[in-house]
Amino acid sequence: MRLNRSGYLIREGFRSIGTHSFMSFATVTIIMACLIIMGSVTLLSLNIDRLIKSLENQNEVVAFVDETYTEDSARALQGSIEGIDNISSVEFITRGQAFDNFMENYSSDLSEGLDDQVLRDRYVIHLTDIARMAETKSALESIEGIAKVKAHLDYAKTFITIRNVVSVVSLALIAMLVFVSIFIMSNTIKLATFGRREEIAIMKMVGASNGFIRLPFVVEGLVLGILGGGLGFLAEWGIYELLTKKVVNSVAGSFLAVIPFEQIALPMFIAYMGIGVIIGAFGGVNAIRNYLDV
Amino acid sequence: MVEMNNVSMVYESSGTEALDRVSFSIEEGEFVFLVGPSGSGKTTLMKLITGEVRPKSGKIIVNDFDMRKIKRRKLPKVRRTLGVIFQDYRLIENMNVYDNVAFAMRVVGARRREIRERVPYVLELVGLDGREKRMPNELSGGEQQRVAIARALVNNPRMIVADEPTGNLDPARSLELMLLFEKINDMGTTIVVVTHEKELVNALGKRVIAIDNGRVISDGKGGYFNYEIE
Ligand SMILES: Nc1ncnc2c1ncn2[C@@H]1O[C@H](COP(=O)(O)OP(=O)(O)OP(=O)(O)O)[C@@H](O)[C@H]1O
Ligand SMILES: [Mg+2]
Numbered sequence: 043m044r045l046n047r048s049g050y051l052i053r054e055g056f057r058s059i060g061t062h063s064f065m066s067f068a069t070v071t072i073i074m075a076c077l078i079i080m081g082s083v084t085l086l087s088l089n090i091d092r093l094i095k096s097l098e099n100q101n102e103v104v105a106f107v108d109e110t111y112t113e114d115s116a117r118a119l120q121g122s123i124e125g126i127d128n129i130s131s132v133e134f135i136t137r138g139q140a141f142d143n144f145m146e147n148y149s150s151d152l153s154e155g156l157d158d159q160v161l162r163d164r165y166v167i168h169l170t171d172i173a174r175m176a177e178t179k180s181a182l183e184s185i186e187g188i189a190k191v192k193a194h195l196d197y198a199k200t201f202i203t204i205r206n207v208v209s210v211v212s213l214a215l216i217a218m219l220v221f222v223s224i225f226i227m228s229n230t231i232k233l234a235t236f237g238r239r240e241e242i243a244i245m246k247m248v249g250a251s252n253g254f255i256r257l258p259f260v261v262e263g264l265v266l267g268i269l270g271g272g273l274g275f276l277a278e279w280g281i282y283e284l285l286t287k288k289v290v291n292s293v294a295g296s297f298l299a300v301i302p303f304e305q306i307a308l309p310m311f312i313a314y315m316g317i318g319v320i321i322g323a324f325g326g327v328n329a330i331r332n333y334l335d336v
Numbered sequence: 337m338v339e340m341n342n343v344s345m346v347y348e349s350s351g352t353e354a355l356d357r358v359s360f361s362i363e364e365g366e367f368v369f370l371v372g373p374s375g376s377g378k379t380t381l382m383k384l385i386t387g388e389v390r391p392k393s394g395k396i397i398v399n400d401f402d403m404r405k406i407k408r409r410k411l412p413k414v415r416r417t418l419g420v421i422f423q424d425y426r427l428i429e430n431m432n433v434y435d436n437v438a439f440a441m442r443v444v445g446a447r448r449r450e451i452r453e454r455v456p457y458v459l460e461l462v463g464l465d466g467r468e469k470r471m472p473n474e475l476s477g478g479e480q481q482r483v484a485i486a487r488a489l490v491n492n493p494r495m496i497v498a499d500e501p502t503g504n505l506d507p508a509r510s511l512e513l514m515l516l517f518e519k520i521n522d523m524g525t526t527i528v529v530v531t532h533e534k535e536l537v538n539a540l541g542k543r544v545i546a547i548d549n550g551r552v553i554s555d556g557k558g559g560y561f562n563y564e565i566e
Contacts, residue, residue, distance in 0.1 A: 240426065240428055240429075241428055241439075243426070244426060244428065244439065244440070244443075244487075245443045246412075246415070247386070247415060247420050247426075248415060248416070248420075248440040248443060248444060248487070248491060249411075249412040249413065249414070249415030249416035249417075249418075249444055249491075250412060250443035250444055251409075251412045252409060252412070254443060254444075254445070255443075335408075
């Protein structure tokens with residue numbers, strides 16, 4: 043495309059925004075708001091995901107060996123435990139070591155007079171996926187020589203439910219908001235097409251291509267979309283920093299480690315701009331569609 | 337160049353049969369008047385030529401394009417070979433005379449240099465030199481129509497189609513305009529003019545195609561009198 047032509051088209055796109063600045067402003071604001079909602083649910087589910095990951099690391103399953111087993115025969119169970127899938131690590135702890143840990147953690151007068159024979163040999167096990175904890179627990183229980191398995195099932199279940207709900211809700215919300223944004227964008231640009239319907243009619247009459255007729259409106263959509271995306275990104279950044287600082291400074295903060303924004307800034311920025319561009323392009327194309335049918 | 341063969345056209349929305357098996361052909365370089373009473377289908381014929389509507393049946397060739405089979409995105413190609421003029425001028429109100437004409441070149445991607453050379457030339461041809469900076473509302477009806485003619489001419493079309501171009505003008509302006517069309521025709525451009533101006537048509541002695549009720553009722557040199565059956 044020749045320079046004077048693309049220059050003309052880009053000028054037309056900007057000029058058009060100026061002629062209905064209030065609606066353009068409203069559109070940018072709505073796109074911003076939609077993107078902030080999308081970004082917030084995404085950040086929420088990312089953080090829940092991360093929490094689940096850290097629970098997966100902390101949350102150990104302890105399998106106790108039958109008291110009647112000798113240490114050697116207890117150690118021999120390691121192979122069958124490792125044979126179960128979904129197990130990421132297995133550590134054998136003798137009753138003696140367990141007793142020492144216990145003594146360390148509790149005051150000595152409580153444990154006075156206890157001897158290490160009251161505790162059992164045990165395996166401390168980490169899982170790959172805590173969603174499958176129940177299944178893995180029963181697999182462990184069915185191994186001969188394992189007397190009892192201790193696992194924090196409800197803990198894991200709750201977080202996984204929250205994550206699934208958040209994912210489903212955020213996907214539905216994002217789809218809906220993108221749709222709404224395109225609708226609003228397309229209506230704003232329709233104002234522009236209406237204001238210039240004679241020009242469009244003449245362009246068609248003298249044989250301007252559909253792409254050429256469409257382009258100023260698509261440019262307008264892109265400018266608005268990119269503006270909404272950029273501003274939405276900055277706003278989201280500010281909101282996230284503010285909220286996470288609060289959380290980190292609170293009591294819960296000591297155990298909730300949130301993802302620092304810098305770590306996800308680039309993919310977030312790309313997503314915001316991408317969605318802005320998509321909303322702008324579709325809005326522009328949709329707004330002019332009726333005019334190009336003849 | 338237009339070739340119509342048994343063309344019928346029905347408006348789906350109203351169910352009106354606007355044209356009924358129309359056949360005629362217009363050669364390169366001809367000057368043709370299209371006459372007929374109101375509602376006879378003249379504008380519909382023009383729209384078939386520009387591809388705004390499609391026929392129900394029959395064959396239409398316009399400047400070598402088959403208008404029945406043409407894809408929608410190819411329509412601009414046909415339209416670049418046509419210059420279209422309407423009764424109500426259809427100028428862009430917030431552009432001056434020069435820009436109204438230059439606009440038609442810009443939107444089909446003409447070079448700046450071509451535009452600078454061509455626009456003054458056509459403005460002079462239609463007798464509007466010196467009026468470049470005027471806005472449409474600062475011009476008489478006849479002048480506005482000449483801007484529209486300049487705009488139709490500026491991309492050097494093979495054929496000009498005008499739907500009642502003198503409908504809003506007094507007889508003297510109408511004659512001027514017809515003489516302008518004749519001048520353009522002498523330079524090689526095919527001209528098709530829809531009109532109700534009986535005296536003018538008779539005076540100019542061009543080919544006249546008369547239609548009534550969607551059918552061609554006469555076609556030949558001579559004048560409006562062929563069609564005095566009203
Ligand atoms: N868009 C439309 N939808 C439905 N019917 C239409 C449409 N345009 C025209 N018609 C009908 O088609 C017939 C032919 O109309 P057309 O406009 O071609 O007539 P015309 O010869 O140009 O008349 P006039 O001299 O008044 O301009 C008329 O009966 C008219 O009512
Ligand atoms: Mg008509």
